[in-house]
Amino acid sequence: MNLNSMVDTALTGTPIDRADALAVLAADDAEVMSIVAAAGRVRRHFFGNTVLLNYLVNLKSGMCPEDCSYCSQALGSKAEILKYTWLTPEQVSEAVRAGVERGASTVCLVASGRGPSEREVGKVADYIEGIHAEHPQVTICACLGFVDEQKAARLAEAGAARYNHNLNTSESSYADICSTHTYDDRARTVQASRAGGLSPCSGLIAGMGESDEQLVDVAFGLRELAAESVPVNFLLPFEGTPLATHTELTPQRCLKILAMVRLVNPDAEVRAAAGREYHLRSLQPLVLEICNSIFLGDYLTSEGQAGAADLAMIADAGFEILGKHPDEARAGVGTDTGTDTAEVRIRARGAGTELPANA
Numbered sequence: 548m549n550l551n552s553m554v555d556t557a558l559t560g561t562p563i564d565r566a567d568a569l570a571v572l573a574a575d576d577a578e579v580m581s582i583v584a585a586a587g588r589v590r591r592h593f594f595g596n597t598v599l600l601n602y603l604v605n606l607k608s609g610m611c612p613e614d615c616s617y618c619s620q621a622l623g624s625k626a627e628i629l630k631y632t633w634l635t636p637e638q639v640s641e642a643v644r645a646g647v648e649r650g651a652s653t654v655c656l657v658a659s660g661r662g663p664s665e666r667e668v669g670k671v672a673d674y675i676e677g678i679h680a681e682h683p684q685v686t687i688c689a690c691l692g693f694v695d696e697q698k699a700a701r702l703a704e705a706g707a708a709r710y711n712h713n714l715n716t717s718e719s720s721y722a723d724i725c726s727t728h729t730y731d732d733r734a735r736t737v738q739a740s741r742a743g744g745l746s747p748c749s750g751l752i753a754g755m756g757e758s759d760e761q762l763v764d765v766a767f768g769l770r771e772l773a774a775e776s777v778p779v780n781f782l783l784p785f786e787g788t789p790l791a792t793h794t795e796l797t798p799q800r801c802l803k804i805l806a807m808v809r810l811v812n813p814d815a816e817v818r819a820a821a822g823r824e825y826h827l828r829s830l831q832p833l834v835l836e837i838c839n840s841i842f843l844g845d846y847l848t849s850e851g852q853a854g855a856a857d858l859a860m861i862a863d864a865g866f867e868i869l870g871k872h873p874d875e876a877r878a879g880v881g882t883d884t885g886t887d888t889a890e891v892r893i894r895a896r897g898a899g900t901e902l903p904a905n906a
């Protein structure tokens with residue numbers, strides 16, 4: 548494995564080749580720190596030492612008719628999560644304010660379900676216009692399931708900048724995790740979001756039994772779709788879902804996966820997403836050396852670490868929050884105790900489950 552030559556390639560914005568991507572995943576754990584350092588050179592070349600904070604607002608939770616086997620909100624899932632239909636505009640506004648106050652520069656508006664109706668797109672467009680008026684500097688990302696170009700264009704017109712729709716896994720492993728839609732269905736929505744004027748955000752979930760080849764396939768699939776933002780999720784094996792027994796990830800494996808994704812998508816916003824706390828454990832700060840983006844606080848149906856801990860981790864590791872002066876970010880660390888009212892709002896918003904029992 549020649550990490551220097553991989554870095555040289557990636558620094559030009561070109562993906563490393565498949566053999567090198569596979570070599571990163573197959574590397575001995577003793578090489579992990581060298582791999583992190585190599586990915587770090589690429590990350591710093593394109594993004595310096597800035598960290599973009601994304602904040603999730605779960606507009607509608609659970610009761611999804613699709614059967615994605617990793618998802619606590621799926622048809623047939625017995626996971627104990629909060630289930631609710633659409634938040635009110637006031638609830639959305641409160642949740643967004645809580646994230647923005649902590650330094651989030653991107654707000655992700657998420658709704659469970661196969662995809663929004665015209666009426667639901669109109670409802671979300673209204674939310675977006677309200678957020679845009681109150682926080683004009685904030686980037687708004689929507690994640691509502693399958694959309695066509697017209698629906699994406701309606702969201703863009705309202706002020707959304709980005710659309711998230713993950714490929715999740717490779718084409719060859721897609722049927723193993725879902726029977727109600729296909730890899731191609733997902734890829735089409737990523738393309739439609741771009742055609743409608745939104746920046747495509749699309750990522751993956753690792754730890755669902757896929758092979759190294761399949762992980763590399765999905766990383767290149769995301770590159771082919773020119774995903775500008777790539778969230779990398781690590782499976783949270785929710786009790787009550789078909790993948791509850793999958794516990795194959797280790798902290799070293801997660802770092803190798805993140806580094807591989809970075810080296811295949813050198814200039815994309817690579818984000819450490821769900822499962823960061825659960826799987827990386829004490830190695831969490833190292834994700835910042837590879838990824839220029841994280842979610843702040845909680846995920847859709849599981850709790851992340853407190854927002855204060857995220858901010859402290861960023862400051863302690865010498866990184867800066869994008870769009871926030873370092874002194875302001877440090878001030879945020881001191882004042883966010885994890886028990887104030889905004890924090891309560893974050894947790895009331897959609898974190899309906901405990902982490903899996905083996906957390």
Ligand code: SF4
Pocket residue numbers: 611612613614615618619620621622658659660661692
């Ligand atoms: S479509 Fe989305 S919300 Fe529905 S089961 Fe799949 S991942 Fe979960």
